Amino acid sequence: MMLQSIMTQFLSGFSVVAILVIAAIGLAIVFGVAGVINMAHGEFIMVGAYTAAVVGKLGGNTFIAMPVAFIVVGLLGLVIERGIVQWIYDRPLETLLATWGVGIILQTVMKLIFGPELYYAGAPKILNGGFHLIGRLPFPYYRLFLIIVAALMLGLVFFVIFKTDFGLKVRAVRRNRAIAGCLGIDTARVDMMIFVFGSGLAGVAGAVLAPIKSVSTTMGFPYAVDSFMVLVLGGVGNLLGVLAGGAVIGEAETVLSFIFNNVIGQLLVFLFIVIVIRIVPRGIFGYYERR
Amino acid sequence: MAALLEVTGLTTKVSGFTILNGLDLSVDEHELRVLLGPNGAGKTTLIAMITGQFKPVSGTIRFAGQDITGWAPDAIFQTGISRKFQVPNMYETLSVFDNVMVSLRGRRRVFATLFQLLRAPERDRIWDILEFVGLADKANDPADTLSHGERQWLELSMLIASDPKLLLLDEPTTGMTESDKHRTAELIQEIAKSHTVLLVEHDMHIVRQIGKRITVLHQGQRLAEGPLAEVMSNDLVRQVYLGKGKFQ
């Protein structure tokens, strides 16, 4: 019985991992490639969620909401990149402050537009219900959908970074900005594209997470925090890191929460992260600059 | 004469590539040794290894009788090795004077430097050094207002201030005008009178001007070693250089 439940737990753990990956991947490439700590990441997710809510109101569903959110938040990212971030790529710590300010503003503006109350975003009809795997609980289709989305997003990013011409430039810039610049790559443009791409992914995250979580102007920060945890643990600048970090945190947290309780679970995971940092400062798959 | 610096069988890989490959090198007390070699020969890496920036895969580095392989940079400094970077590297917002002051030889521990005052002899020494390199009348300007050449000299003067047994100078003349280069060469010769110097340089004019004993590196190994003329007449060296046309 207990064992069976833990297995079920392990399964739903996958969905939590998926959620973490979905939330973190946008930040991962922005942080990893453009070297920008985007503190407004959570708010980007929030905007994505609201987009989904609005699309829902207009009669669409999650599948429509995803591309829409990608475009909306992508454009938002474009504006912010052109307006603010592009001037401070060389000052990561200050980027952090500026984007935090952006976050505050986004929250307030959304509140002025949509009001303070919680918003509703439903899951598409097809994804209601679930299938029986083991245990007495069905495994919800929507969770499965989340896992698939996570996989697709990872795949998409992998493809863009490693298979496309743009990705080549990105990797060049990531390795050595100056050389890339000298070889005629428009590094500023690459940074911009990456920032927009990452923002778009954050938007998609918001769109797919909205149906199982609550949609409010203050929903962003926890996601941002989780994403940072994933990156710190998994390591920056390596997509495997996102997966690893997400997997460790997600599974550990769900299983531990089942054995003890949520808070103990969280604390243990936190402490684990700190220990890992102590051993491998740049994270499991961290990218080590030659210093 | 006892060798001050002794590198034996030094091998290192950086991100997969073998940079140094069983390199042997020994520098004697009060010697001015010039390291020559095409780009990617491993000159900068060698210096990085000696100063503890990278850990070697195998091989040992002995300095002044003790094995300093794998020590931390600050510990290695304490044994008397100072390094000049290829890109001038100093403290931008500090004044020229303070740059030198911070570099003065002395105790480096936190509570030792806490409230430690600048004594008259130290002050005079700083001024002497600044006048020696010709930065005295810019002593009060922040370092980031200096021109490139001046920055090179400032870093030189910082090294002098730290009064080491061995100076590692990594291309101290890069990006200088001819006249500046000449001046720098003179400075180096001046320094070499009282210190041991290991100079990385591939500007042949400089090498000719000051080069006594020369070591040529190629692909992480010692290609040739000896007086300037002898090395220059060495076929291998000619091949490596002329073949690749690496003169600047």
Next chain:
Amino acid sequence: MVRDKAGKPAGKPRRSIRRAPLFPFWAVIGGAALVASIGAYPYYSTNIYVLTLLGKFLCYAIFALSIDLIWGFTGILSLGQAVYFGLGAYMVALSLKLNYALTHPTRFGNKIPDFMEWNSLTQVPGFMTPLYSTPLAIAAALVVPTLLALLFGAITFKRHIYGVYCAVITLAESLILQNFIIEYQAYTGGFNGITDYSNYVGPSVLWFILGVTVLFVIVARVLTHSRVGTVLKSIRDNDLRAEFMGYNVANYRIFVFCVSAFMAAAAGGMYAAWVGIISFLNVGPIFSIEGVIWTAVGGRGTLIGPVIGTFLVKGAEAFLSDRLADWWQIIVGALFILVVLVMRDGIVGTVMEWVQQRRRGSYRQILADADRTAHDLQMDWRTEGAPRPGEEVR
């Protein structure tokens, strides 16, 4: 760094160093005016509300100062500074609450803090009993956070973690503590925090806090002005160079981190005693980031800056936020962006920069900058992966 106006006459005498006096005249005057204006308030008015605000702002100012010490002078941006502030505050608050409970029994007549009773504790846990004694409590409030800072510094800086990573990890640290406090509410008051104990508000206390503030500003000034200060600045500018000049960079970072933690803890302790309420918000990352913005607005790398910044931002918040409602949040957000994009050195810094610009021939500087950048670009691709000076530090 400020220097006296009297530039050296052309040529002779050489060998003259222009260096700021330990306490520049204008700074002393300005500081005195500020101190007087705050200290004189109780004489001027009996308005308790503004009085409480003043005391609170002073504690915040010290907090901002402690952030400035590590960020402005050493280039470590900590988003977990509130941890040390909060720990100090909780120690003092707990002590006060315990003693208050002795004279004010709970609804069940127990002589334990109410939040312990809610969580069905019947007596004060043993490890907390030392807090009954005020001197021990004060000692704990100052020492415990400092030791934690030492531990944390050893973990991060010894491993060459700084810059962005340090920021993110300190953020994690303060989140851990925050969750911890919320979860173990039997000992910490949890989500409700600790409130309803006898706090100390009044002119004499205000002057005490004011005195401590002045003391810390002076200490910070001496510290940053001493040789150690110069070393710290050089580490901020170029830690690589400093390391190859024989400085154990990690130790210096740990040292200054502990000093600032100590200041933050002291501020927290006084805060708890003054306002009479403390909650998990005081250890959370958001409070830390608030402190960072006060510092940035006032001017980091200057010592009076954080104080001024704190009073401006918090003062505006106290008197305008209720009139501006949502727009206040937008203003705060805009402040972050503004400070980063336009006014990097904050208010004080900008003013001082302007003064210096007028002294130093700015034209020559522009030429030098252009020359240098040209060279560095040329250099950059020739050096295999050598870090750009100051990388990740500013």
Next chain:
Amino acid sequence: MRTTRRKLLKGSAAGLAGILASGVAPYHFLRNIAKAEESDTIKVGILHSLSGTIAIIETSLHNAELLAIDEINAKGGVLGKKLEPVVEDPQSMVQVFAEKAKKLLLEDKVVAVLGCYTSASRQSVLPIFEQYNGVLLYPTLYEGEECSKNCFYTGAVPNQQLDEFVPWIMNTLGRKKFYLIGANYIYPKETNREVKALLKKFGGTVVAEEYSPLGSTEFSTNINKISASGCDVVFSDLVGDQVVAFYKQYKEFGITAKDIPICTPITTEQEIAAMGPENALGHYTSFDYFQSIKTPENDSFVERYKAKYGKDAVTNAVMECAYLQTYLLAHAIEKVKSTEADALIFNGLPGQEFQAPEGKVKIDEKNHHTWLWSRIGQANEQGQFDIVYTSKDWIRPEPWARYLYPDKQCDFTDKRVLERLKQPWSEQKNRSGTINM
């Protein structure tokens, strides 16, 4: 020599004077901003978070109170004066609550403050109200076990929500195996103590009791535990956006109200609107008020509220209390013809009655809490509640639930209490109206 010294003294004295002058100057400015302009209005403080995490709920309370004030002023105000709301935004932070409360009492000199939502915020401001003898009206249902001279609790206490609810679950729904889940702070813990006491009395069992961290919105673990536990009803004290996430994921994992219904004293129409009716369908909530109540007062209340705040606006129990407590205050001021705190506390508010949307309510003469109705609603497709049970009569508030504390009660007419409260604030050792019988 001497002259120079005297000069010096003069100079420094002048300098010091100058500094002092420069020092005090700003306070003219500050004072003028801080001081609220005099006028012939009665100032009422409104202290609800308009920003931050709790703004989600508190904004609606703020709205309801403003609506009531508008109506009162439209009817000619109180004592011939208009009520002037002084709005402060505590930003969902307890410290700011305390600070703003001080401002309202000391700067704006308000007659009374309508405010606070969480127990945390109430407890952060109570010491201030007690010290400066202000009046606080607190609209939220809360865990009880408290009574302060300076606070009037117009929300429900556990006995008004649970004493009828829990037995009803066991008898009418026939479900006896309870799974208690709540957010990890005082309100759920105290509420669950009451629930457990009731279960003990009526012979139900607690299968499990667990608390999730505030703000955590991932419940797959808990739901897995629930299904593994073999309970037949879930009793939830989750709050805020947790509620939404929990109901959504509960449905997602395929558990319906038929299998294991969720019963809660806290989920309002507002949260249901946020999670979508399909997710709440069939689950039960116990409240004194639902939007779907069919009384003329309520119909017009809902109508007026929508007229002011848009047709999508939903009303809920807490805001109804916020609304009615504003009227109770106005009537109290009318009654004692005074805005003096003690007059309101001892004569004005106690026993004050009002025909509220939920029916007739009154503040208890003794314990500063409010007589309310007890209703049970089942969520329907429209996101409203079908009222499946209504108490026969209004229910007396028991801040000290009699099943837990038979020997305790709260009575501000009791001699001992009055004795205690006569002492100056600083000497008071026990500031609550609680007495043991």
